[in-house]
Amino acid sequence: MPHAHHTLHWLWRELRIFIAISVATTVFFYVMNRDSFAANLIYSLCSTLFIQGLIEIGRYGLASLIRKRSPDNLEAQRNWPGWGLMAPWVVVSGVVGYIAGHMFGDLLTGAQHAPATIIDNPRAVLVSMTGVFVLSLGVTYFFYARGRMAAMETRTEAALRSAAESQLKLLESQLEPHMLFNTLANLRVLIAQDPPRAQAMLDRLIAFLRATLDASRSGSHSLSAEFARIGDYLELMQTRMGNRLSRQLDLPDDLVGLPVPPLLLQPLVENAIKHGLEPTVAGGWIRVSAQREGGTLVLSVRDTGAGISVGGTGPGALPPGDSRFGIQQVRERLAALYGKTASLELIAASDDEGGTLAIVRLPVS
Incomplete structure (x- = not known):
């Protein structure tokens, strides 16, 4: 039951993040496309789902590969492969997720907002891609920062446990000489008697x-x-x-x-x-x-x-x-x-x- 509660808590947290990003992208697409708010909500949900999904798949997949090669890598242990790998993957995820999300949105709405229809408008493409990259980087940095905070909490707890164990070992090491000295003092008296x-x-x-x-x-x-x-x-x-x-x-x-x-x-x-x-x-x-x-x-x-x-x-x-x-x-x-x-x-x-x-x-x- 505790495991199920933890899973539900994780799902609720991820859902809140997804909703927040979707609202932001809805406003962005509404300003860009000037269509109905409902249609833009569909496109934002689709794009966010694809972009965030690709970023997460890459994050966990790359971290898993690093752990196989370097089991002691602390960043990989908390499912972070490092910015050297994540930065280019964020760009790829943003572009692919944006296009795939719009194409899937076209299937749902019957409209034509796929990037091919706006290729004649470089400014619109540039603004759209910039927004996608900012969104992708924001999502990635959020998970990166959250992972670092969790790692710091883990290290702090480990340090506190280590300090308590060290104190306990010190106390135990003091006990044995104390008992031994008392016994040897008694033995010294008894030898003569x-x-x-x-x-x-x-x-x-x-x-x-x-x-x-x-x-x-x-x-x-x-x-x-x-x-x-x-x-x-x-x-x-x-x-x-x-x-x-x-x-x-x-x-x-x-x-x-x-x-x-x-x-x-x-x-x-x-x-x-x-x-x-x-x-x-x-x-x-x-x-x-x-x-x-x-x-x-x-x-x-x-x-x-x-x-x-x-x-x-x-x-x-x-x-x-x-x-x-x-x-x-x-x-x-x-x-x-x-x-x-x-x-x-x-x-x-x-x-x-x-x-x-x-x-x-x-x-x-």
Whole structure:
């Protein structure tokens, strides 16, 4: 149905152009021939139809030939063969279309206005041909200008998409070193305290980085892959924290295939560990869950750690001393990908267990 609507819109636009040109040529022929307005309308419709048809056939045909020889030609891609070919074709189309249109008009009206009847009047022929050339050039330039505007809009949209993608890649490239530095800092401490556990943590780190390499290079992956990477990271942290860390991942079966940006929840899980659970002696638990609310995917990261200060409670609040990198990174990625249709909210948990709740909302693709 959208394709049919586009076709009808194109036909209506072309019809308006055709009517405007026909009215102009009707006035021109009326002044030249001094016949009835109805007869001149017939001649103008016929001439306009032939001239415009020949110009369009030549434009598309020549552009098609150029595309076969030079597929990268930008002008040919938007069906414009260039003025070097179109200028002589406009002259040919104008002369042939004018004569053919008048001859066809003679068949319809039974009159004799074909160029052969006015050959004895060079001034009339000159004026008629001049009018035809001006009309033909005007029609051609109109389509040329419209094509250039469409091409400029396409290039602008492509540039905006490229800028957004570049910004997104920059944000993703910043995420991996941030996570890696935190993990290596934990590993450095553990080497001195418990070498066997440090060895196990190093093995898990290698496996985690290997698993996330492909994900970080793609534009999106499934929600099940996102949860798998979070599970790998939490296993890595389990080696560091031992019994102080409990974890739970809740992913409904009907959501496993939904596409999400890779490593989107990683900074939120890191913040929950670094600012929530590690500062507390007893540790606590972290739960990562997903649910669907209408056309919105809701992802949440809940921990029972130190929580956020009362003064910082509310959407977007951060734990004291946080570098803000992780939260800001998630927000900027959401903005680059989804605009205002996605959000991140960070609030203090309202139950007795305390801690922090991070909620990401994004549209379901």
